[in-house]
Amino acid sequence: MVDELVDEGLPLDPGWRAAFEAVPRHVFLPWLFEQLDNGSWKLITDSDPEWLRSVYRNRVAVTQLDGDESRRESALAGPVHGTPTCSSSEPAIMAIMLAALDVCTGNSVLEIGAGTGYNAALMCHRLGEHRVTTVDVDPANAARAAEHLAACGFHPTCIAADGARGYPVNAPYDRVLGTCSVSTIPLAWLEQTAPGGHIVTTLNRQLGAGLVKLTPDGERRATGRVLAEDGRFMPLRAHRGPKASDLVDRLRGAQARQRPTDLSATRLLRPAERFEFFAGLSLPHVMAWSGAHGETWLAHPDGSWARYSHHSVRQGGPRQLWSIAEGAHEEWLALERPPRERFGLTVSPAGQEFWLDRPDSPHRWPLD
Numbered sequence: 028m029v030d031e032l033v034d035e036g037l038p039l040d041p042g043w044r045a046a047f048e049a050v051p052r053h054v055f056l057p058w059l060f061e062q063l064d065n066g067s068w069k070l071i072t073d074s075d076p077e078w079l080r081s082v083y084r085n086r087v088a089v090t091q092l093d094g095d096e097s098r099r100e101s102a103l104a105g106p107v108h109g110t111p112t113c114s115s116s117e118p119a120i121m122a123i124m125l126a127a128l129d130v131c132t133g134n135s136v137l138e139i140g141a142g143t144g145y146n147a148a149l150m151c152h153r154l155g156e157h158r159v160t161t162v163d164v165d166p167a168n169a170a171r172a173a174e175h176l177a178a179c180g181f182h183p184t185c186i187a188a189d190g191a192r193g194y195p196v197n198a199p200y201d202r203v204l205g206t207c208s209v210s211t212i213p214l215a216w217l218e219q220t221a222p223g224g225h226i227v228t229t230l231n232r233q234l235g236a237g238l239v240k241l242t243p244d245g246e247r248r249a250t251g252r253v254l255a256e257d258g259r260f261m262p263l264r265a266h267r268g269p270k271a272s273d274l275v276d277r278l279r280g281a282q283a284r285q286r287p288t289d290l291s292a293t294r295l296l297r298p299a300e301r302f303e304f305f306a307g308l309s310l311p312h313v314m315a316w317s318g319a320h321g322e323t324w325l326a327h328p329d330g331s332w333a334r335y336s337h338h339s340v341r342q343g344g345p346r347q348l349w350s351i352a353e354g355a356h357e358e359w360l361a362l363e364r365p366p367r368e369r370f371g372l373t374v375s376p377a378g379q380e381f382w383l384d385r386p387d388s389p390h391r392w393p394l395d
């Protein structure tokens with residue numbers, strides 16, 4: 028698995044490489060769920076012949092569905108349906124986030140989202156168990172993570188707590204790492220980060236998600252950048268939005284006049300297309316999904332919707348989402364197609380805002 032990460036050119040300095048090589052991922056994954064083509068989840072346990080092969084590869088490993096421990100029992104009888112609520116993240120994105128943390132010997136770290144405990148174990152290996160605090164909102168996950176960590180000889184602070192509030196008991200921290208995504212940056216994280224420290228997290232946005240790195244100034248304000256690498260994590264529990272399936276039900280049968288469009292769904296929605304991040308700035312809280320017959324849907328909880336297929340679009344509700352996306356595309360072209368890493372973020376009790384290139388830029392978008 029480590030060779031795979033290195034071959035893919037991931038940033039593994041000697042310290043993190045040693046941690047990935049030393050910490051056995053299988054201890055944190057006595058079982059995992061693998062998704063089948065029909066969307067259901069197959070349980071793989073340590074008694075299955077493919078278990079170790081599934082553990083030691085550069086893949087996210089889902090360990091819990093719908094926050095319901097009993098799903099594992101049911102899955103012993105055959106594949107089950109559900110939404111992942113805990114996983115060991117993809118090792119590649121772990122490596123990217125750990126590199127972005129930019130730790131030095133002696134740094135203390137708060138991790139939000141203990142999950143399986145694997146990432147905390149890597150941090151214990153690198154920084155020492157007394158420098159690591161990890162919390163999970165789900166008591167079952169926190170207890171299991173602590174057990175797995177102990178099995179590897181690590182005893183960091185690993186407890187059940189709502190990470191939206193940070194964990195003031197061990198603050199201040201030199202680094203704060205969010206391993207569940209957030210819709211806005213919790214101000215508690217700013218307050219609990221030592222001046223000059225860093226916060227690294229992913230954003231919970233279906234369009235324009237990704238990684239950000241912020242540096243608080245000790246005055247309840249932080250400034251930072253959107254990172255070049257993309258990264259999408261399951262959301263912090265309180266930041267979960269509505270499910271796409273709920274919106275689909277509401278939109279069934281929605282009709283509107285069809286018109287041609289030059290903006291393709293691929294250009295709008297594929298993160299590899301540089302426009303996707305910029306589009307997300309103008310379309311916060313918009314969900315997107317593929318329907319039947321090559322259709323793409325956009326919908327917002329306010330009832331706005333757009334349905335794209337084969338260079339034409341229909342849209343309805345209070346706002347014309349596809350027209351907003353087309354306007355954003357024009358603006359993006361006029362700004363000479365800035366990629367995500369040209370954007371930054373300022374966070375303070377007064378608000379949270381993205382900007383282009385410089386914190387005082389006239390080009391600004393709210394994060395809310």
Ligand SMILES: C[S@@+](CC[C@H](N)C(=O)[O-])C[C@H]1O[C@@H](n2cnc3c(N)ncnc32)[C@H](O)[C@@H]1O
Pocket residue numbers: 112113114115116139140141142143144145146147162163164165168188189190191206207260261262263264265
């Ligand atoms: C992708 S997993 C984290 C992966 C983990 N770091 C690992 O190495 O296995 C996300 C975790 O965030 C947890 N989580 C969700 N909301 C949270 C919150 N408000 N506070 C703390 N943890 C939360 C979930 O229960 C889940 O275990």
